[in-house]
Amino acid sequence: xxxxxxxxxxxxxxxxxxxxxxLHGYEVLAHHLSYREGEIDLLAAKDNVLAVVEVKLRTxxxxxxxxxxxxxxxxxxxxxxxxxxxxxxxxxRYFIRFDVxxxxxxxxxxxxxxxxxxxxxxxx
Numbered sequence: 001x002x003x004x005x006x007x008x009x010x011x012x013x014x015x016x017x018x019x020x021x022x023l024h025g026y027e028v029l030a031h032h033l034s035y036r037e038g039e040i041d042l043l044a045a046k047d048n049v050l051a052v053v054e055v056k057l058r059t060x061x062x063x064x065x066x067x068x069x070x071x072x073x074x075x076x077x078x079x080x081x082x083x084x085x086x087x088x089x090x091x092x093r094y095f096i097r098f099d100v101x102x103x104x105x106x107x108x109x110x111x112x113x114x115x116x117x118x119x120x121x122x123x124x
Contacts, residue, residue, distance in 0.1 A: 012109045013057030014041055017101040020116045026051065035083045038076030042101075043084075050094035052081050054122070057103045066119060069100050074123045098123050 011032075018028045026044035033040040042053040054077060056068050077098065085091055100122040105111035 009057060009059075009108055010055075013103045013105070013114075014055050016103050016105075016114050016116065017053060017055045018042055018044075020101065020118065021051075021053070024118075033080065033084060035080045037079035037083050038073075040077060040080050040084065045094065048093070048095055049097050050091060051097050051099045051120075052077060054098070054100045055103065056100060057105060059105055059108050064102060066100055066102055066117075066122065069122065074098070097121055 014031060018031065021028055021042070021044045024046075026046045028042060028044045029050075030040070030043040033043070040052055041055040042051075044051045044053060054069055054073070056064075056066070058064065081096065081098075085096075097120060100119045102117040102119075103114050104117070105114040
């Protein structure tokens with residue numbers, strides 16, 4: 001039951017992040033890509049940049065979403081992106097950037113105006 005709630009909350013957070021990206025001129029190309037190596041929450045393009053976006057949703061005041069993207073998590077995202085690029089050679093025209101989008105929603109999905117903090121080049 002808790003896993004289902006967490007999954008729905010995560011999907012909602014990704015939708016909030018995707019909406020923010022669109023409002024800021026990005027085209028969202030993919031949601032929740034899952035590979036053996038790891039997962040990619042969102043892929044979004046703007047100009048010549050392909051942003052690999054890790055979405056972190058926070059409902060409480062504990063550690064920030066930015067802090068939650070550990071070195072191990074970063075490595076899994078990089079490996080997943082390597083797999084994606086191997087399967088999509090047409091994407092080699094883009095500069096790849098790793099970003100983190102933190103969504104703060106104290107009332108979870110009931111939050112009327114979730115706060116979005118977006119960090120470009122969060123890791124390499």
